[in-house]
Amino acid sequence: AGASPPSPASAALLFKDKKLNRLWEKAEKAGFSQEELKQLREEFQHHQQRLDEYYELVEEQQQAREQAEELSNEILESDEPAAKSLKANKSYSDYKSRINELHETVRQGYDRLHVASISGLAGRDFTEPKVDGLWQIALKADFNAEELDSLRVELKHFEERLKKLRHIQLEMLGADQRHGFDRDPPEKSEGRKVYDRKIRDQERHVEKLQLMLEDKILNRHTEL
Known part of the structure; x- marks a missing residue:
């Protein structure tokens, strides 16, 4: 919940993430000064960077999962020691932990930007x-x-x-x-x-x- 994958259709918009663009539209209508919008835009851009990192980790995790499955199949066929497979599975597990942590950061970031889009960064x-x-x-x-x-x-x-x-x-x-x-x-x-x-x-x-x-x-x- 929270993060939504970037879409090619949104390339012409300010941010790759659809939810960020919707929040930005709300912020533009909230009556902020140009300086406030500039600061808010920087916060939105930082959040987009965290989203990019999140999706990159998800992709790397998928690759680690595929490598672990390939190694497991090779070991089953050849009766080789399972050390490589264990290492690959550990790598996949590490990714999962990092992704869960970053996902929570992203979720909290969305909540903060939701508030900022209507009240500004100072919340006034x-x-x-x-x-x-x-x-x-x-x-x-x-x-x-x-x-x-x-x-x-x-x-x-x-x-x-x-x-x-x-x-x-x-x-x-x-x-x-x-x-x-x-x-x-x-x-x-x-x-x-x-x-x-x-x-x-x-x-x-x-x-x-x-x-x-x-x-x-x-x-x-x-x-x-």
Whole structure:
């Protein structure tokens, strides 16, 4: 799982690996600066190099397997000592261990680039400090790439709620100041009561979302 073999049809694209090209398309639409895209492209290129190394090892392993099978057949036919066959099998086994290790590196690399393609290498994707703080914790937890994508959408929704609450609060403050009040007016008009209800409603939504997201993120983080 993770790595997908390079395809001749993708030769005209920026990377040989199809999944990398899909992630790169997402990064190009994410609104990064040219400098950020340059740094991100270097990370993608390093990952392509690791993929090239992975596929090269897989090919070498296949060759080692074929050599081991040929030697085994020769020994069975000639009754020669099995030392050469054992050596060939050991070489195949060594390849298998190295491939498994590199495959895990590739898998983790894909997850990291998936996050980077939407949040940048620094992982900064939110303007609200409270929301960005939760996102930074989530990036250090054990969420996979798909879970992070879903969580990012939820945090964006939470951030929009926070901004909407602040907008209504500023509108109400401006209205009070226009009427000469520095704090809650002693007698509230129907319009002022509407603002109060809007603010209470938004505050409930914000608090509910915040508790839900904190629970989801912090619980997963403390399980590390």
